[in-house]
Amino acid sequence: MLQYGWCRFEWDDENKKNGNVQHLHDHGIEPNEAEECFSSSYRFHRDERRFDDVYILDGRTDRGRRLRLVFQDKGYGLARVFTGWNLIPKKKGKR
Numbered sequence: 450m451l452q453y454g455w456c457r458f459e460w461d462d463e464n465k466k467n468g469n470v471q472h473l474h475d476h477g478i479e480p481n482e483a484e485e486c487f488s489s490s491y492r493f494h495r496d497e498r499r500f501d502d503v504y505i506l507d508g509r510t511d512r513g514r515r516l517r518l519v520f521q522d523k524g525y526g527l528a529r530v531f532t533g534w535n536l537i538p539k540k541k542g543k544r
Contacts, residue, residue, distance in 0.1 A: 482516065
């Protein structure tokens with residue numbers, strides 16, 4: 450069940466090897482930054498390469514950092530972020 454407006458997040462212990470917190474740290478992202486992306490204006494769509502409950506979200510942190518996050522909608526406002534990275538705008542080529 451997709452519910453727009455995620456307000457709860459499932460995080461692994463930060464010391465868990467291969468956990469979602471550690472994976473975000475590997476990409477230079479703190480869990481609180483990921484959460485901030487869900488409370489700002491964002492765009493998202495279903496990740497066609499994965500299961501029906503996995504989505505890609507493009508959002509901004511409170512400091513304006515643009516991130517792309519891959520997360521699972523676990524229902525009832527609960528999201529589990531798997532990974533993320535900086536969203537860098539594409540440069541316009543010369544014409």
